[in-house]
Amino acid sequence: MLQDKAEKNPEIIGFACSYCTFKASEMAGSLRMKYPEGVKLIQVPCSSRVDPAFVIKAIFEGADGVFVAGCHPGDCHFIKGNYFTRRKIAALKEMFDAFSMKDKLRLFWVSAAEARRFIDKVTTMYNEIKERKNVREKN
Amino acid sequence: MKTGIFICHCGHNIKHTVNVKKLSEYFKKYPNVTVSQDYVFVCSEPGQDMIRESIEKKGLDRVIIASCTPSLHGEMFKDVLKKSNLNPFLLRRVSIREHCSWVGDDVEKNTEKAKRLILAGLYSAAHYVPLEEKRVDVTRSALIIGGGVSGLSAAAFLSKMGMQVYLVEKEPELGGHVRTLKNIWPAGKDGKSIIDEMIEELTGRENVEIFTSTTISGFEGFFGNYEVTLDTPEGEKKLTAGGVIIAIGFSPFDPRIKPELQYGKDDRIITTLEFEHNADTLQLPEKPRVAILHCVGSRDEQIGKPYCSRVCCINALRVGEAMKDKYKDSYVESFYMDVRAHPRGGEEYFEDTQEKGVLFTRANVAEINLSPTGIVIRGEDTLFGETFEREFDLVVLSIGMSPPVDNKLIASLLKITLDKDKFFMEAHIKLRPFDTAVKGIFIAGSCSGPKDVEESINHGRASAVKLFGFLNLGYAYVDPFISYVDPKRCSGCRMCEQACVAKAIKYDEEKRVVHVEEAACMGCGLCNATCPSSAISLKGYIDCMIDDEIGALLEAI
Numbered sequence: 001m002l003q004d005k006a007e008k009n010p011e012i013i014g015f016a017c018s019y020c021t022f023k024a025s026e027m028a029g030s031l032r033m034k035y036p037e038g039v040k041l042i043q044v045p046c047s048s049r050v051d052p053a054f055v056i057k058a059i060f061e062g063a064d065g066v067f068v069a070g071c072h073p074g075d076c077h078f079i080k081g082n083y084f085t086r087r088k089i090a091a092l093k094e095m096f097d098a099f100s101m102k103d104k105l106r107l108f109w110v111s112a113a114e115a116r117r118f119i120d121k122v123t124t125m126y127n128e129i130k131e132r133k134n135v136r137e138k139n
Numbered sequence: 140m141k142t143g144i145f146i147c148h149c150g151h152n153i154k155h156t157v158n159v160k161k162l163s164e165y166f167k168k169y170p171n172v173t174v175s176q177d178y179v180f181v182c183s184e185p186g187q188d189m190i191r192e193s194i195e196k197k198g199l200d201r202v203i204i205a206s207c208t209p210s211l212h213g214e215m216f217k218d219v220l221k222k223s224n225l226n227p228f229l230l231r232r233v234s235i236r237e238h239c240s241w242v243g244d245d246v247e248k249n250t251e252k253a254k255r256l257i258l259a260g261l262y263s264a265a266h267y268v269p270l271e272e273k274r275v276d277v278t279r280s281a282l283i284i285g286g287g288v289s290g291l292s293a294a295a296f297l298s299k300m301g302m303q304v305y306l307v308e309k310e311p312e313l314g315g316h317v318r319t320l321k322n323i324w325p326a327g328k329d330g331k332s333i334i335d336e337m338i339e340e341l342t343g344r345e346n347v348e349i350f351t352s353t354t355i356s357g358f359e360g361f362f363g364n365y366e367v368t369l370d371t372p373e374g375e376k377k378l379t380a381g382g383v384i385i386a387i388g389f390s391p392f393d394p395r396i397k398p399e400l401q402y403g404k405d406d407r408i409i410t411t412l413e414f415e416h417n418a419d420t421l422q423l424p425e426k427p428r429v430a431i432l433h434c435v436g437s438r439d440e441q442i443g444k445p446y447c448s449r450v451c452c453i454n455a456l457r458v459g460e461a462m463k464d465k466y467k468d469s470y471v472e473s474f475y476m477d478v479r480a481h482p483r484g485g486e487e488y489f490e491d492t493q494e495k496g497v498l499f500t501r502a503n504v505a506e507i508n509l510s511p512t513g514i515v516i517r518g519e520d521t522l523f524g525e526t527f528e529r530e531f532d533l534v535v536l537s538i539g540m541s542p543p544v545d546n547k548l549i550a551s552l553l554k555i556t557l558d559k560d561k562f563f564m565e566a567h568i569k570l571r572p573f574d575t576a577v578k579g580i581f582i583a584g585s586c587s588g589p590k591d592v593e594e595s596i597n598h599g600r601a602s603a604v605k606l607f608g609f610l611n612l613g614y615a616y617v618d619p620f621i622s623y624v625d626p627k628r629c630s631g632c633r634m635c636e637q638a639c640v641a642k643a644i645k646y647d648e649e650k651r652v653v654h655v656e657e658a659a660c661m662g663c664g665l666c667n668a669t670c671p672s673s674a675i676s677l678k679g680y681i682d683c684m685i686d687d688e689i690g691a692l693l694e695a696i
């Protein structure tokens with residue numbers, strides 16, 4: 001019986017830097033590449049704008065996963081914003097780990113040219129979280 | 140608050156997979172929403188008029204346009220608001236095309252996603268305030284990197300318009316590849332004479348400074364005032380440039396990457412570039428047998444070069460023609476996938492070459508073997524489905540255009556992006572083919588993908604015109620998205636000051652609070668995310684906007 005229960009689709013919030021990942025997502029759209037509708041983006045000028053509080057807020061409000069995505073290290077339009085992001089997210093991940101929710105948070109580097117990589121990253125994250133979510137729901 | 144929501148069908152592009160009618164109906168129920176309407180093309184003239192009319196008649200104070208991605212039509216929609224005397228920063232764009240209708244096929248799911256995206260826009264826009272664009276003083280000078288035809292044509296335009304031009308060329312001489320070409324198609328001119336003409340135009344102009352044997356070693360600052368360090372033969376030199384045009388060209392494909400071509404192992408296998416240089420001194424028998432291979436280093440997924448180089452079919456035809464003209468009784472055979480004689484007059488030229496007796500064989504070349512009597516090419520004729528094996532005295536490889544050698548260096552120095560083929564990437568392939576994502580930095584010529592001389596010259600000039608438009612007045616307006624401090628909340632902990640890369644935050648010893656130097660703030664928002672007292676905020680991206688977006692996307696509000 002349990003198996004017949006409707007599948008649960010995760011909700012994923014992604015913070016995307018205007019200069020790279022958001023651009024990559026625009027390109028993915030223009031190329032008509034597909035990804036799950038559960039993935040929704042919030043545009044930020046730089047990944048360093050992402051306050052850890054936003055990530056926690058998103059989880060509180062019911063997101064199954066959150067990702068922060070910015071330019072590859074060294075390529076930040078704002079010189080080194082993404083190094084700050086990396087440090088903050090690493091600290092946040094440790095905290096999440098303490099609550100056994102490490103896999104809810106991811107950090108990606110996706111340049112403006114990497115539409116394919118964007119799709120791969122978000123789809124993988126979505127599928128992995130979906131799998132876990134449905135297993136958990138079943139038990 | 141009176142919000143107008145305008146939902147675009149984009150013809151079929153959005154309507155096809157998003158139920159736009161349902162959306163416009165849905166948003167009517169929100170108390171703050173005065174107008175909620177869907178329309179076939181919001182960006183069209185009547186679409187813009189519709190928005191203006193709503194603003195003026197209904198007194199809208201927020202406008203939400205749900206359509207294509209915000210980087211398209213941005214200025215145009217802002218102008219619509221300006222014309223109706225509404226502050227343009229009260230506009231919110233919501234991408235329901237690139238981020239919704241084009242990336243999913245299920246109408247129901249897409250409509251639900253679009254609903255939440257618009258809701259996020261609606262909640263976020265409620266916190267918008269009118270902003271004034273920031274006026275910055277700009278230096279009326281341009282740095283042009285690369286002195287090939289594209290860089291030279293940009294320099295010619297800008298200097299003629301009275302702009303200070305710094306032209307930086309890595310080699311001892313200007314001219315790039317064109318200087319070395321003997322017979323530029325279709326002009327029939329020597330490349331050097333074209334280059335000399337272009338240099339002639341620049342000489343004597345006081346506002347042009349040319350640096351040869353020079354490279355860029357440092358690059359800092361922002362639009363309007365980039366601080367550049369040059370590495371010149373006389374030592375380091377610093378200058379300020381309002382904007383930049385990158386024109387560092389291409390590098391010829393090196394056939395050694397494909398060892399099966401046997402290039403470099405035998406003098407009788409040469410590239411089209413070498414043919415250009417040495418056509419007159421080639422040692423050939425009276426009735427030479429010449430093979431020409433198209434698409435060498437292009438349209439080849441295996442070596443990561445899937446693109447067509449656009450000039451090499453014409454180059455192959457030129458070799459064939461030259462051989463036939465010089466040796467009437469020669470046997471000249473071109474091996475091609477399909478002939479793409481792109482430029483104007485190319486098709487006619489292809490026919491002429493056939494009439495002159497050049498044979499064209501659609502083929503997959505499988506193998507090249509060296510023998511004492513000649514070079515043996517083995518392959519498959521893909522039109523007849525037969526294998527062949529023929530011997531030649533000369534094999535000419537029509538090489539493609541690869542990205543410039545310094546692509547990564549320049550990209551990381553200037554913080555711009557390379558495309559998947561490692562050429563420089565434009566901000567938008569159709570709408571902004573000259574700009575990079577960084578304001579004031581443009582690309583020109585073959586460094587952004589294979590181009591012939593005419594295209595490179597046009598690209599250079601077009602980028603120059605755009606840059607001129609940005610810098611000509613001596614001042615420009617940039618987005619007002621900078622940080623500001625609420626002194627009541629600031630505890631004076633100075634954590635933001637430590638974080639700020641632009642050194643835009645200053646501490647006031649007396650008041651024991653910080654403030655932001657507007658001109659220096661880059662608008663990254665790092666300080667906003669760092670402040671433990673929520674005292675510093677980035678305009679346009681303040682905490683409550685993003686918080687509400689999160690809530691709306693998750694339907695928690």
Ligand SMILES: Cc1cc2nc3c(=O)[nH]c(=O)nc-3n(C[C@H](O)[C@H](O)[C@H](O)COP(=O)(O)OP(=O)(O)OC[C@H]3O[C@@H](n4cnc5c(N)ncnc54)[C@H](O)[C@@H]3O)c2cc1C
Pocket residue numbers: 284285286287288289290307308309310313314315316317320322323324325353354355386387388389390391411412415450454538539540543545549583584585586590591592593595
């Ligand atoms: C074999 C061959 C034959 C061709 N024949 C024709 C033809 O007949 N007709 C035609 O229309 N087109 C032809 N082309 C194409 C033509 O060569 C290009 O369109 C043209 O050279 C493009 O000009 P450009 O300024 O973009 O680049 P380039 O000519 O490559 O010039 C770039 C310049 O930038 C300089 N540079 C590079 N890196 C740096 C750096 N880091 N700092 C400073 N300077 C730098 C280079 O030294 C060079 O001077 C041919 C191409 C090939 C390969």
Ligand code: SF4
Pocket residue numbers: 433434435437438446447448449450451452453477478479537539
């Ligand atoms: S121009 Fe011709 S030879 Fe060059 S890559 Fe395109 S099809 Fe091949």
Ligand code: SF4
Pocket residue numbers: 624628629630631632633634635636652653669670671672673674675
């Ligand atoms: S981090 Fe916040 S509280 Fe501390 S000095 Fe900066 S603005 Fe003031």
Ligand code: SF4
Pocket residue numbers: 621622638639640641642643644655659660661662663664665666667677
């Ligand atoms: S937004 Fe960035 S550049 Fe501006 S003050 Fe804050 S940290 Fe500095």
